[in-house]
Amino acid sequence: MNRTGLGVSSAAAGIVATAGQIGYALGIVVIVPFADRARLRRISSVLLAITALALLAGALASSIAVLSTATFVLSVTTVLPQLIMPTVSSMAARGQAGRAWEPSVPA
Numbered sequence: 001m002n003r004t005g006l007g008v009s010s011a012a013a014g015i016v017a018t019a020g021q022i023g024y025a026l027g028i029v030v031i032v033p034f035a036d037r038a039r040l041r042r043i044s045s046v047l048l049a050i051t052a053l054a055l056l057a058g059a060l061a062s063s064i065a066v067l068s069t070a071t072f073v074l075s076v077t078t079v080l081p082q083l084i085m086p087t088v089s090s091m092a093a094r095g096q097a098g099r100a101w102e103p104s105v106p107a
Helices: 010-034 040-059 064-077 080-091
Strands: none
Touching: 010 040, 010 064, 010 080, 040 064, 040 080
């Protein structure tokens, strides 16, 4: 659905993008530091569930307010890569962090 489908002006539609940017910044500031104290598996599951619900809400949005709210919530919860990557790199063997995985293929 585009801005004409919701019957809003371009300026009002811009609120959706702004909500996304504010939500992502809030996720970085609040969720990423909190993750240091939480179990990664638990917080990942919760964030993925909330992300799925926010995507569903955004897809079914019938007003700009609902779409903006869904975008905000979605953006807050999409900081999962910032939680996973440091954990994965800390699990690498000494001297192997940052290297690409090269599968051994028989010749």
